[in-house]
Amino acid sequence: MRRSSAASKSLILAAARERFAADGYERATVRAIAADAGIDPSMVMRYFGSKERLFAAACEVDLALPDPLTVPRGEVGSALVEAFLSRWEGDETLQILLRTGCTHASVAERMRSIFVTQLVPVAAAFTGDASEAEKRAGLASSQILGVALCRFVLEFPPVKAMSRQELVAWVGPTIQRYLVGDAALDARCGVRSWEA
Amino acid sequence: MRRSSAASKSLILAAARERFAADGYERATVRAIAADAGIDPSMVMRYFGSKERLFAAACEVDLALPDPLTVPRGEVGSALVEAFLSRWEGDETLQILLRTGCTHASVAERMRSIFVTQLVPVAAAFTGDASEAEKRAGLASSQILGVALCRFVLEFPPVKAMSRQELVAWVGPTIQRYLVGDAALDARCGVRSWEA
C-alpha cells in the first residue's frame, strides 16, 4: 500500500502509544508496533531513527491543566481531581509515563518535572513558604497518582468501578486538604494536627 | 569458590530482589543477577529452573499487617500508614511488585489480591455494607500506594524528604476518613458530602 509520509508517521505513533501504554518499554517491540500499524518495521526506524526516539515522541505531553485559581477556593481539590481524570482518559500519554516511569529512571525524572511544575504553583498560591508548597504539591501528587495507578493501571475492581462523580466526591476533599487545608480545621474535626 | 547449595540460593535470591526492584522484570537479566551474586549464570537456572520461577521466588510476600482493630478507633488511619511504611522499608518485595505490576498483568493481579484481602476486612469492620467496604478499601489503597509510588519509586523530592512522622500526620487522617469517616463529619468541616 502507498501512503503519505505524514499518514504513516501518525499510524506508527498511535500504535506505539497503545503498545507502550499496555506493555511498557521493553515488551513493546518495534515489530509489534509496526504490525499493529500495518507497516513494515523498517519504516519505523526510517521515520523515528531509533526505538528510543519513537518512545520520546510517543510520550510527549503538555498537561495543560486549567488554572485551579479560577475556581472557588473551596473547590480547588474537586476541580483538580476532575481535571486530572479527564486528562488521563483523554489519551494514553500519562499512562505510558506512569507505567514505564516505574522501571526507567529517565521517565521517572520526567514525571517528577511534570508534576512539580504543574502542582507546586497551585500549592504556592495558598502559602508563602516555598518548601511547604512543595510538600503540599507532593502530597497531592501522591493521592492523584495513586488513584490513577489503582484505577487505570492496576485496575483495582472497586476503584475502577466507581463513577467519576463518586471518585471526585471522595478524593476531592483529600486534595483540598493537602493544598489549602489548615491545622485549625483539622483540629475542629477531631483530626490529629500535623504540625508540631 | 565452593558454597553450600542453600548459601548459593540465598545469594542469588538477594541479588534477584535487588535487580528486580531496581530494573523491573525484563532488564533484570539472569546474567546480571548472577554477576551481582558472584555466581555463574547457569547456577541460577539450576536452582530455580527458569527466570520466571526465580521471579516468583523473589517476590513472595506475606504482608502480615498488625490488626488495625486493636488500636483506638480514632488512630486506625495513622496506624495503617505507619505499618505500611515500615513494611515497605523492611525489604524489597513490595517495591518489586509495584514496579513490575505496572507492566505485567499477572503481577498486577497479585497486587489486587494482596490489597483486597488485607484492606477490605479492615474497612468491613466499620460498615455492614460489603460493597461500601470494598470501595473504602480501594480508596485507602490508592492513597497508600500513591505514597509508596512517589516516595520510593518515582522519588518525588518533597515526598522522599518528608520524615515518617510528618508523612503519617498528613496521610493518616486521609486513610482514617476513607476507612471510618462519615458524611456528617465531613459536612461539619465544610467538606462537600460525597453522597447524593
Next chain:
DNA sequence: GTCTATAATTCGATAGAC
C-alpha cells in the same frame, strides 16, 4: 515510500566436562 535480507547483539536455556 516500501520491502527483503541480514548484520550485530543479547537473552534464556541446555549439555556436559571437571
Next chain:
DNA sequence: GTCTATCGAATTATAGAC
C-alpha cells in the same frame, strides 16, 4: 557444585533493491 561452551530465538538496526 561449578563452570565453559554453545544453541536457538528474539531484538534493534542497517543496506540496498524495487
